Amino acid sequence: MRHFEEQLQELFKRIVLMGTLAENMIQTAVASMVKRNEALAQEVFAKEDEVNALQVEVDDRAVKLTALQQPMAKDARFLFMASRIGGELERIADQAINICQNTRHAIEYPPIKTLVELPIMAEIAQKMVRDSLSAMIQRDVSIAEKVLVEEKKVDAFRDQIFRTLLTYMMADPRTIQPALSLILIARNLERIGDHATNIAEEVIYWIQGRMFGTAK
Amino acid sequence: MRHFEEQLQELFKRIVLMGTLAENMIQTAVASMVKRNEALAQEVFAKEDEVNALQVEVDDRAVKLTALQQPMAKDARFLFMASRIGGELERIADQAINICQNTRHAIEYPPIKTLVELPIMAEIAQKMVRDSLSAMIQRDVSIAEKVLVEEKKVDAFRDQIFRTLLTYMMADPRTIQPALSLILIARNLERIGDHATNIAEEVIYWIQGRMFGTAK
Numbered sequence: 014m015r016h017f018e019e020q021l022q023e024l025f026k027r028i029v030l031m032g033t034l035a036e037n038m039i040q041t042a043v044a045s046m047v048k049r050n051e052a053l054a055q056e057v058f059a060k061e062d063e064v065n066a067l068q069v070e071v072d073d074r075a076v077k078l079t080a081l082q083q084p085m086a087k088d089a090r091f092l093f094m095a096s097r098i099g100g101e102l103e104r105i106a107d108q109a110i111n112i113c114q115n116t117r118h119a120i121e122y123p124p125i126k127t128l129v130e131l132p133i134m135a136e137i138a139q140k141m142v143r144d145s146l147s148a149m150i151q152r153d154v155s156i157a158e159k160v161l162v163e164e165k166k167v168d169a170f171r172d173q174i175f176r177t178l179l180t181y182m183m184a185d186p187r188t189i190q191p192a193l194s195l196i197l198i199a200r201n202l203e204r205i206g207d208h209a210t211n212i213a214e215e216v217i218y219w220i221q222g223r224m225f226g227t228a229k
Numbered sequence: 230m231r232h233f234e235e236q237l238q239e240l241f242k243r244i245v246l247m248g249t250l251a252e253n254m255i256q257t258a259v260a261s262m263v264k265r266n267e268a269l270a271q272e273v274f275a276k277e278d279e280v281n282a283l284q285v286e287v288d289d290r291a292v293k294l295t296a297l298q299q300p301m302a303k304d305a306r307f308l309f310m311a312s313r314i315g316g317e318l319e320r321i322a323d324q325a326i327n328i329c330q331n332t333r334h335a336i337e338y339p340p341i342k343t344l345v346e347l348p349i350m351a352e353i354a355q356k357m358v359r360d361s362l363s364a365m366i367q368r369d370v371s372i373a374e375k376v377l378v379e380e381k382k383v384d385a386f387r388d389q390i391f392r393t394l395l396t397y398m399m400a401d402p403r404t405i406q407p408a409l410s411l412i413l414i415a416r417n418l419e420r421i422g423d424h425a426t427n428i429a430e431e432v433i434y435w436i437q438g439r440m441f442g443t444a445k
Contacts, residue, residue, distance in 0.1 A: 080305035089296035
């Protein structure tokens with residue numbers, strides 16, 4: 014049983030490592046967008062395999078531990094949480110990569126004013142991911158519940174950015190292509206916020222045994 | 230142990246039910262788009278709670294079974310698959326809802342030619358979901374592997390639709406708003422294809438014990 018506890022700790026470490034990596038990818042992706050810097054995008058692409066490999070390892074360990082040990086209710090919840098949070102983090106990493114791809118298209122054109130709103134939205138989305146992981150690491154439901162509240166802010170930003178860019182496109186067709194890329198980036202950030210919300214819900218369920226099913 | 234087997238069967242039934250529901254939601258959402266029919270969109274919105282409730286139940290049963298019984302490796306894999314496929318199906322249902330929301334915006338404007346390409350893409354995405362579930366029900370790896378191949382088709386369609394709509398928008402700004410909605414629908418369909426691919430990978434892992442970690 015001692016061995017089992019150690020194995021659970023190992024698994025936990027892997028998720029935290031995945032979270033740090035995913036966070037770092039978002040941060041670099043947003044920097045690439047703000048600084049219009051292609052080299053930063055390359056850094057993000059370079060991390061994809063590592064994140065995917067970690068998710069495979071997390072899933073593998075969670076399933077093996079379930080099969081080899083008889084987990085208690087709380088441990089079983091932890092093992093499922095580990096597997097699902099691994100999935101959310103892998104999706105967050107995917108969104109960071111999508112932000113870089115959309116940035117690559119956007120920076121082929123002159124900058125658009127709205128880029129001042131996107132970084133604010135990006136900040137909120139990043140904070141949601143950071144907080145959802147802190148909630149898990151500190152086993153703190155109150156931090157997780159803050160994340161759930163933030164989600165509405167991100168959605169409001171997405172709508173605002175969408176409307177603003179739409180008016181630019183209608184006014185000047187030359188802005189259509191870069192504006193489209195920015196609209197897609199806003200949606201990438203929205204999805205990052207959704208995944209952070211899912212992680213926060215998993216953490217609350219893990220700690221309180223409460224169940225959520227409204228994954229975004 | 231007999232009781233455990235029955236419980237696993239019950240869980241399996243719930244996933245199949247969820248899959249049927251999600252499939253039905255995509256079909257209705259696509260019909261709503263093609264027929265430009267708002268009433269069909271309402272039918273899809275009405276099913277959201279049922280899908281979410283089913284996911285909660287699937288997760289709940291999977292975790293409880295893991296905690297109450299000592300699952301063998303294959304059963305443990307099944308329980309994790311159940312939980313993860315439940316998550317994918319809930320996300321597929323979300324995308325059906327997004328298609329309806331985007332359709333609602335699109336039909337405020339005159340139809341755009343490209344709508345002939347979208348239904349073909351929708352057909353492929355729907356077939357991918359259907360096949361990924363058949364692969365699970367029939368425990369047939371070859372069906373699951375076909376789904377993985379289809380994914381590239383969906384991505385190619387998304388790019389083609391995106392390019393075509395872009396030229397329309399540049400040529401006539403009055404098409405910008407409806408075209409944007411169609412671009413978003415193409416992305417919704419792409420994500421449905423991604424989730425079907427994830428389901429197919431879960432099924433292959435379940436049957437062969439092979440591990441995937443590249444969730445989309």
